[in-house]
Amino acid sequence: MNATTDRVPVTILTGFLGAGKTTLVNHILTAQHGKRIAVIENEFGEVGIDQDLVISAEEEIFEMNNGCICCTVRGDLIRILGNLMKRRDKFDYILVETTGLADPGPVAQTFFVDDEVREKTELDGLVTLVDAKHVHRHWGTNEVQEQIAFADVILLNKTDLVTPDELDALEARITGVNAVATVYRTRNSVIEVDRVLNVVGFDLDRAMVTDPRFLEPEYPFEWGGVFTLEPGDYALVMQEGPDPAMKLALLSAPDGLSAAAGTAVRCFSEREPAAAGVVEPGARLWEAALPGGAVRVPVRIDRAGDYALFTEHHPDEFRAELHGPSGVLAAQEAHAYKPDHEHDDAxxxxxxxxxxxxxxxxxxxxxxxxxxxxxxxxxxxxxxxxxxxxxxxxxxxxxxxxxxxxxxxxxxxxxxxxxxxxxxxxxxxxxxxxxxxxxxx
The missing domain is CATH 3.30.1220.10 (CobW-like, C-terminal domain)
Structure with missing residues (x-):
């Protein structure tokens, strides 16, 4: 599609029943924010706009005294958009609210399938409200899953009704479904209008601000480092950490860390790691028990060269260090990988x-x-x-x-x-x- 300066950006607002969509729409239609927004409201009667705020009413289109326009969408969305575009000089943005039980897909598809709609509008992004207090009751429904999955921006609403730990756990679960949506925490659907308009849903550079490593593949280990080692005995020294054991692999790495990572993935796929008595280089997985306190895992090198050490967890979590005859060794090359994790949802x-x-x-x-x-x-x-x-x-x-x-x-x-x-x-x-x-x- 060719970009044109006259196309109106469209934001679709969705969220399960009771998430706070009507409250947000009511705020947009009545607040003095200086934006010229056309709001296509699914159930206009629920918004309860004071008639003193309505400048004029023609058919299903209401003009507000704060620069907004409001439409009902009891009719067909494409027809409503056609009527709305007759007033193109009155607004700069369109916000479309869906019903609480709606799959946002068909609404979004409207802006792809109709030639006239495509010519005059551009789908800018999808905003989903999530009820932090009650969403767990509906998490298994397709509607909630799909509303979160479609979102470019997620408003985690009613944050005052849950604890900070519950909020953190819910946000982590949401990120497991949709890792690139920007998440804002809100009370009573109060948010700056700029954060739900012009979200530029396909801007990956902007999306990656929330997770700079999102586009990296997931690995079964969190860290890897390359060490140049001479023949001799070394020790991986670790302290007590969040897990009672640490899996690791030690591989020859003449071509650097990236080249060795593929072999490390295959090593970590082994179901039964070997007990880390004396760790030697090779395509196998080791596991070091960490019962508490400092643990020294012997490492034996028979041939001089570059070796890549991959660890299940980041060394910082266990204060892990590789010791040689001259003391602690520094890796010539190291990388913190995005860890693999199990999704609890499809x-x-x-x-x-x-x-x-x-x-x-x-x-x-x-x-x-x-x-x-x-x-x-x-x-x-x-x-x-x-x-x-x-x-x-x-x-x-x-x-x-x-x-x-x-x-x-x-x-x-x-x-x-x-x-x-x-x-x-x-x-x-x-x-x-x-x-x-x-x-x-």
Missing amino acids: VSSVGITVPGELSEEKLNEWLGGLLQTQGQDIFRMKGVLAVKGDANRFVFQGVHMLFDGRADRPWGGAPRTNKLIFIGRNLDRDKLTEGFRSCLA
């Missing part, structure tokens, strides 16, 4: 980052096949792509089987790296990554 996020340029033909073929076979399970997808022969970044977002993209700013001197996010149900990370890599030119 809905999750998969992020992929691949450097290089894509073949437009291969990409279209792969995406087309993927959306035909798995489109119903892919709630949202978004990405920034480097297409061979194109000097500009290509940004896109999709809803189920519908895809919408456009040329963005030039790459300039920035590395041409592809970033892609899928949010949906029953996603296979390895298969998606392999399929996307097959599109490289």
Whole structure:
């Protein structure tokens, strides 16, 4: 799709029954925020707008004295949008509220499927309100899962009704479903209007502010470091930590840490690690018991070279250090990996980052096949792509089987790296990554 300056950004507001959507809409329609917003309200009668605030009323469209316009959506959304666009000079943003039991997918798809709507509007983002006090009662429903999965921004509302620990646990659970949504904690749906408008839902650079490592693959270990070692005896010294044991692997690493990480993944997939009596380099998994206090795990090196040590947990958690004849050794290269974790829900996020340029033909073929076979399970997808022969970044977002993209700013001197996010149900990370890599030119 070609970007045009006259397209109106649209924000879709969703959330389960009682989450606070009506309170937020009422605030937007009555507050003096200086924004010109058209609000398409699902049940206008529930908002309870003071008639003194209404300047004029024609059909289903009400103009407010604070610059807002409000519409009912008891009729068809496309028809309402058509009527609203006749007043294009009256507003700069559109906010659409869905019902509490609605799947936001079909509402979002409206802005992809109708040519006239696509020409005049642009889906900017989806905002979901979550009732911090009561969402646990409905967590297993498809509506709650999908509303969270579709979101670019999540308002964790009613924070005054739960403890800080409960809030932290809920936010972590939400992040497990949708790792790139920006989360704000609110009371009584009070939030700056700027935080629910112009969210630029497909801006991965902005989304990654919440989790800079989201696009990294998940690993079964949290840390790796490369040490240059001479033949001899060493010791991995650890203190008591959050777990009673630490799994680790020690591998020859002549080509550096990244090259050794693949072998480490295979080592950590072993179900029965060997007890760490004397650790020696090799493609095997060791486990050191940590009963309490300081523990010295002997390490024996027979040949000089570079060796990569991978640990299940970050060394800082156990004050772990590799000791040699001259004292504590520093790693020449180290990296903290994004740890693997078990999702307790079928809905999750998969992020992929691949450097290089894509073949437009291969990409279209792969995406087309993927959306035909798995489109119903892919709630949202978004990405920034480097297409061979194109000097500009290509940004896109999709809803189920519908895809919408456009040329963005030039790459300039920035590395041409592809970033892609899928949010949906029953996603296979390895298969998606392999399929996307097959599109490289």
